[in-house]
Structures are given as structure tokens and as C-alpha cells.
Amino acid sequence: MNETTPPTTTDDCVSNGNSTAWPMAVCLRVVVVLQCLGLGGRYLFSSFEMESDVYGWLYFDCSWSESLAQSIDNAGALLTLISGGFLCVTGWLMWKMPAESRWFGVVKNLDQAAAGWSGLWMLLIATAHMMRAAVFAELSLPEHAVRIVAPLALAVCGVGAAPSSSAGRTRFAVMMLTVAASFTFAAHGYKAYACYAPFTDLILLSDMQWTDIGITQATAEKVLVVIGVVDILVAVALLVFRSNAAAFYMVVWGLVTAASRMTALGIDAWPESLIRIANGGVPLVILIHWSWNRTAKHSGQPRFAEQPRSYAKQSFDPS
Numbered sequence: 001m002n003e004t005t006p007p008t009t010t011d012d013c014v015s016n017g018n019s020t021a022w023p024m025a026v027c028l029r030v031v032v033v034l035q036c037l038g039l040g041g042r043y044l045f046s047s048f049e050m051e052s053d054v055y056g057w058l059y060f061d062c063s064w065s066e067s068l069a070q071s072i073d074n075a076g077a078l079l080t081l082i083s084g085g086f087l088c089v090t091g092w093l094m095w096k097m098p099a100e101s102r103w104f105g106v107v108k109n110l111d112q113a114a115a116g117w118s119g120l121w122m123l124l125i126a127t128a129h130m131m132r133a134a135v136f137a138e139l140s141l142p143e144h145a146v147r148i149v150a151p152l153a154l155a156v157c158g159v160g161a162a163p164s165s166s167a168g169r170t171r172f173a174v175m176m177l178t179v180a181a182s183f184t185f186a187a188h189g190y191k192a193y194a195c196y197a198p199f200t201d202l203i204l205l206s207d208m209q210w211t212d213i214g215i216t217q218a219t220a221e222k223v224l225v226v227i228g229v230v231d232i233l234v235a236v237a238l239l240v241f242r243s244n245a246a247a248f249y250m251v252v253w254g255l256v257t258a259a260s261r262m263t264a265l266g267i268d269a270w271p272e273s274l275i276r277i278a279n280g281g282v283p284l285v286i287l288i289h290w291s292w293n294r295t296a297k298h299s300g301q302p303r304f305a306e307q308p309r310s311y312a313k314q315s316f317d318p319s
Contacts, residue, residue, distance in 0.1 A: 024170075030281070035274065040084070048272065080122075203224070238283070258277055
């Protein structure tokens with residue numbers, strides 16, 4: 001008799017390629033990969049190449065040799081760029097590879113290590129910036145929260161293009177992303193409300209390059225005050241009320257602000273846009289997850305895909 005033991009846990013019910021959470025996982029993986037590419041471009045390859053605050057902290061604050069500080073900074077950026085490449089390869093392999101394969105666990109561990117390193121290096125840069133920044137230093141960690149948390153959330157739930165994690169792990173990852181997006185928008189909103197000078201410059205330079213409306217600094221600062229208030233309110237709405245409208249606003253405005261680096265500084269500033277892709281990408285991941293779950297709930301469908309019909313035939317095959 002051909003009889004298959006029915007699954008007994010949530011993990012058993014989520015086979016590779018059958019999870020309804022896969023759109024969220026794909027989106028999150030793309031966001032993290034683009035972020036890694038942006039970081040590599042910013043610190044290694046672009047015409048705007050610079051050293052990160054890790055270099056500044058090691059060289060100026062800790063008095064390490066310049067060559068050693070530069071080597072560590074370059075190595076961190078290069079490893080992050082390589083991690084982005086690994087996430088492309090491992091994600092594709094786990095999508096194609098059966099979960100029962102002996103190599104699946106190895107690839108999964110490499111995938112989690114690559115995502116974990118990306119999040120760790122983002123955290124180190126944000127921490128170093130907090131210790132060295134002269135203005136709004138206290139906002140460094142919340143401001144960079146989405147950059148830090150996106151790869152860590154991927155390590156928690158994003159196994160392959162379709163995560164094989166439990167529903168609980170997925171919910172925890174979404175909670176991480178929701179808190180991070182709220183913190184980032186609240187921090188940016190506060191800086192906008194305070195008329196942070198670089199934000200003003202982005203408006204003025206974008207106007208000069210594209211619209212040529214003739215926006216004055218006074219007008220730009222008034223606009224920033226409004227933007228700041230809206231960003232803070234939206235951050236509260238996302239965190240407290242789990243508002244789809246707030247998430248949608250964050251997607252649009254987050255991508256617009258990321259693209260503003262190129263509209264203000266030219267196409268050569270593409271790394272500055274990609275490194276901020278999580279500003280809009282993380283809310284998009286949240287919106288996809290919430291929308292998918294609410295649609296499934298209203299339609300009466302389970303959140304995780306049922307086993308294929310062939311499973312039922314095998315279970316009751318009398319031969």
C-alpha cells in the first residue's frame with residue numbers, strides 16, 4: 001500500500017514553491033540585493049565613492065592606521081556586495097532544489113549567513129555614524145532601521161524565493177519590518193520638520209534639474225515641514241493601526257525620496273538611490289503580506305497552500 005504520512009506541523013505543510021508567502025519573500029530578497037549593490041557602488045565603484053563612517057571611526061577616533069582602516073572599510077563593503085550576489089544564487093537554488101535534498105540545508109545556511117552579514121554591516125555603519133555625526137546623531141539607528149532590518153528579516157523568514165519558515169516566523173519578520181519602517185519614517189519626518197539642510201538641497205537641486213519652477217529656500221522649508229508632519233503621522237498609522245493606506249504612502253514616498261538623489265545629483269548618484277531602496281521596498285513587502293493575508297481571509301482560503309491533489313490520491317490509494 002502506498003500511504004504517505006500526513007503533515008503534522010505548519011513547517012511540514014509549507015513545501016518549496018507552495019507557500020502563499022512567496023511574493024513577500026521575493027520582494028524582500030530583491031530589496032536586499034539592490035541595497036547591497038548600492039552599498040558596493042557607494043563605497044567602491046561610483047564617481048561618488050567615499051569612505052564609510054566605519055573608516056572614520058577607526059582612523060580618526062580609534063587612531064588606527066589609515067591603511068588598516070581603509071582595508072577594513074573596503075572589505076566590509078566588498079563582502080556586502082558579494083553577499084548580495086550570494087542571495088541571488090542561493091535564492092534561485094533553493095527555489096529549484098527539493099527541501100529534502102541534503103544540500104538544501106547547506107545552501108540555506110549560506111543564504112542566512114549572507115543576509116546576516118549584510119544586516120550586520122549596515123548596523124556597524126549606522127552605529128559608527130551615530131558616534132561621529134554632529135547633527136541628529138541620535139537618529140542614526142532609527143533612520144537606518146529599514147536598511148538593517150530588511151536583511152535580518154530575510155534571514156528569519158526568506159528561505160529561497162518561497163519561504164519554508166512557519167507562519168509564526170513570517171509574522172515575526174513582518175513585525176520587525178513594520179517597526180523598522182515606522183522608525184525610519186518617523187526619524188526622517190522629524191529631520192524634515194526641522195528643515196534638515198541636505199533635504200532642502202534635494203528639493204532645490206531637483207527643481208533646478210527638472211521642473212525649473214523656481215522654488216525658493218523658504219518655500220522648500222515650508223514643504224519640508226508639511227512632509228515631516230505627514231511622515232510622522234504615517235509612521236504612527238502603520239505601527240498602531242496596520243494601515244494599508246499608510247503602507248502604500250510609504251512605498252510611493254520612500255521610492256520618490258530614494259530617486260531624489262539621482263534627480264538632484266544626476267545618474268551617477270545611482271548608488272545613493274539603491275542604498276535607500278528599502279525606504280520604499282520594506283513598506284512594499286509589508287503591504288504585499290497584509291494584502292495577501294486579508295484577501296485570503298476574506299475568500300476563506302488558508303494562508304498556506306494546501307498539498308497537491310496527488311497527495312490525496314497517494315493517501316487513499318487502496319493498492
